[in-house]
Amino acid sequence: MSISKSRQSPFNIANESGGDRLLQIEAVYDRVPVGLCYLNQDGLIVTINDQLSRLLGVESKIAVGRNIEDIVPLHAPLLRKGLAAAKSGEVIADGEVEIAEESFMVSAAAVMNDLGQFAGISVAYTNITELRRATRKLQETEQRTAYALENAGQWIWDLNIPANQVWRSPQYRILLGLDPNAAEKPSVGWDILHPDDRAHTLQAFDDALSGKNPLFEAIYRVKRPDGGDTWILSRGKIVEYDANGAPLRLLATSVDISMQKRIEEQLSSTVELRLKLEEKLLAANRKLRNLSERDHLTNLPNRRKFAHLLRQAFGQAHDVHKDLAVIMVDIDHFKTYNDFYGHLAGDDCLIHVARSLNKVVKQTSGSLARFGGEEFAALLSGVSKHEVMKTATQMLNSVTAMKIKHEASPSGLVSISLGIAILDENNRAAIAGPDDLLNLADTALYQSKRNGRGRVSLWGAFS
Incomplete structure (x- = not known):
């Protein structure tokens, strides 16, 4: 230095x-x-x-x-x-x-x-940073009991064990609402105990006498002149023994903990209420999150949720070299369907198509989302090209099989067009991210539309 x-x-x-x-x-x-x-x-x-x-x-x-x-x-x-x-x-x-x-x-x-x-x-x-932090923590702890100890009196008492006579300092009279100016005389030990607390208090005393516990400690109630109860915490120890080791004196202090008892009850109620509120808040947050990720009409995951699922699946596919497929779906001539039958009928059509597609996709443990408007997107992970094509064909046929009339369509029925993009070992290096895979599936979808709609196109087969 x-x-x-x-x-x-x-x-x-x-x-x-x-x-x-x-x-x-x-x-x-x-x-x-x-x-x-x-x-x-x-x-x-x-x-x-x-x-x-x-x-x-x-x-x-x-x-x-x-x-x-x-x-x-x-x-x-x-x-x-x-x-x-x-x-x-x-x-x-x-x-x-x-x-x-x-x-x-x-x-x-x-x-x-x-x-x-x-x-x-x-x-x-x-x-003194750590000291300040420790002080703050101590203050936080003390604050919980500060209200209980505030305005609380305490007294000293000395029990002559053989004579069972107790002397108490004058402060106890103030605490119990007695005349503070009255002369304090020796009284019978344990005479102020509430009857319901006598047994466990005397047991604590016997444990101190026998040496089972080194200290005497008991919480009990004392009756006040107004008929109420004061909660007392007493602590003490044997301070004098005779020549044979028999205990002679117990010296102790007592403090009013009535406020603390009330606070404990209030705190217990507050904690219980807080837990209930937290449960309600968590449930509300889960519901809100679910609503934010769901399409209100079809109850399918929305575009936002689909993007999240795609990012996760794309990362896993790269990590473990697993195939991943995206299928983009579009209802053919849906605008003319709305114009011809009305928007309520259009919503009903979307719901039926969504149910039909979701049923097929679930068979391969895939995910289907409403991508927006009349568009849907499916995510299939860990399936072969053959299985993807089979699923897409089933999706196409399931909608056709519903035979939903569409008089404004050349075919007279509601149909769909599909576009597929597959991430596999042949193109893994070329497809940099999930958006690229999505865009390739969208390109394949438009190829189906250009080729007359009502069909499936696989990206790569025409590029």
């Missing part, structure tokens, strides 16, 4: 001891794993260690001899305040700064020269 020095004596005295003192400071700076610098009384940086140089993002040789306003303008007011306090002989208050989204404690101490004169301050930048 290298530490730069100013040419001017940091102690502003006419002897060489200031230089020796600086060397001593630098030696310490070398061994301390925090960011350190030394400022003279004018606010000039006399020396700075590597840790602080890296932290501030400035080379030590540039920082040394410069005003703090030049090097750390955001921290300068804090450091100036420390210098002023040190000059006045006051204690330098610690401060906090943020550097690159991390928190640092800035501490400083006055440095005196050999004559006992104020020479400057030594400043330490200590990273």
Whole structure:
């Protein structure tokens, strides 16, 4: 590690001891794993260690001899305040700064020269980011119980075990709504226990007496004069034994946890409600996602969903060298069908065609989507060219077999045209992506249309 020095004596005295003192400071700076610098009384940086140089993002040789306003303008007011306090002989208050989204404690101490004169301050930048994070986590945890402990009183009690007599500090009277000014006298042990809590509390006491548990701890209720109950948490231990090892005294504290009990019940209800709301939200999100990926008329996957399925299948086909086929389908003369029969009849035609095509495609574990308007798209993965052609032919025949009248069509019936593109070992290198495969199937579809419609065309067979 290298530490730069100013040419001017940091102690502003006419002897060489200031230089020796600086060397001593630098030696310490070398061994301390925090960011350190030394400022003279004018606010000039006399020396700075590597840790602080890296932290501030400035080379030590540039920082040394410069005003703090030049090097750390955001921290300068804090450091100036420390210098002023040190000059006045006051204690330098610690401060906090943020550097690159991390928190640092800035501490400083006055440095005196050999004559006992104020020479400057030594400043330490200590990273407290993790401490702050831990503190925040602790605060979050404490906040859950803060309402329970707020305004809660507590008392000390001392049980004479052989005599079964208990002394309680006066605070318990305030907590239970009793007269706080009344004189407290020794009373019978466990006399304030709620009857329903007596058994388990005395069991906890017996476990402490026998040594089964090193500490006594019990939660129980105490009746108040107004008829209500106060929940109490008591903790204590045996603090005195006789010569034979028999327990003599139990010293304990009790605290009102009624608020905590209420909060636990509310929290339980809140958590239960939150879980129900989360379930409803998840169900709503699933429904919304499903709606966004479904065609509202045919209930088939829409174009967006088909594109997603195609991207996935295309990637898998490349990874495992599996064949992949896309079949584009178009209802022939559908515009004239709508014009002749009306749009309601057109919707009904689309639904029937969709059902017929989907039934065929499902037989090969393929996927069918409504691509848009009167167009459909099928995705077949891991099937041979022969199987693809067979499926396409079945799709063609299934629509024809429905014999849906189409008087505006030359054939008099609703028919479809199909175009096929297959990704296989022969063209895998030539087809760069899923869109390319889709475009090739679309090209084949238009070849079917040009050849008279009502037929199947395979890309590659005509290109």
